[in-house]
Amino acid sequence: MSTHTRLTDLTVRLADTALVTAPFHLADGARLDSYFDEYRLAADPELLRDTATAMADLVPSDARLLAGIELGGVPLVVALSAATGLPAVFLRRRPKGYGSRRQIEGASFTGRRTVIVDDVVRSGGQLLAMARILRMAGAPVTDALCVLERPLGGRALLAEHNVTLNSLLTEADLPTPRKGGAE
Template sequence: MTVTTTTTLAARLAEAACVTDAFALADGRVLDSYFDEYRLAADPQLLYDVTDAMAALVPEGAEVLAGIELGGVPLVVALSAATGLSAAFLRRLPKRYGSRRQIEGTSVEGRRVVLVDDVVRSGGQLVAMTRILRVAGASVTDALCVLERPLGGRLLLDDHGVVLRPLLAEADLPAPEVTS
């Protein structure tokens, strides 16, 4: 992606999906802004453009793209369509009825799987999903995201043998406009 394309896409994402408001993380920390993945997923042209750009991040040899509920699911569907790779869908917990599965969609056993999520902060959710996929017999060495926030996720993933490939870093987003 060119600098112009990155800048334009970052500006569109910031306008559509970056919200300045309190946002509580699972560990109790509170951020003053957040990325609303539902606003991204609700805009078909923006979703198309984001996943078109993310397709270039998919590593050679990838066989399955695995989206983490809920933010990663629309992304992985669109990215699957853009790349032609099969998709799998990961639940945080196994379904409590019906199939009782935690991994839905394409089989991951014996395949090279790339994790897909909207935002990476601490990396804990991606590490948990990496473990689940590895127990199911998948090879997981890469994770893609739309936005990386510098809260330790890259280091944690690296410690677990997973390379983080973000489309954008938080620093790529334009500063919010100050109104007086």
């Protein structure tokens, strides 16, 4: 089976499993008519493994660490870490309020070229904020990776801050979403 055929098959499987036509409200108050449900992807072990395997080809060869953003990026970064052999860290939006009080958990990250991983990129604001946190902590970030890129300016915003976005799929790659909410 060719790489193109495998990606086409994976795209159909991702759409069948995780693309939902139902209202979805963004943090900025905007509303989408369909959304990518990363929890459905993460809940399907075969689909998660196959997605991570496909994403592994997008990881730069000089990357030394993967960073998953809570919550959607965490299962992806765990699967991608297993597929690539690269260690991982997990990023909270805010430092934990108790215990370690850390915002970054996992492997040692200082000085390691880091790729940020998330499920969907829209405006790029969340990825940019996480890149800044990692950079301030000593982890050079020049790349980000996502399953799905929606054309809402994220690629351009990240590029302005020297972060290259690599997406497995864009919104244009997806077939028509299925109807309904969670099963």
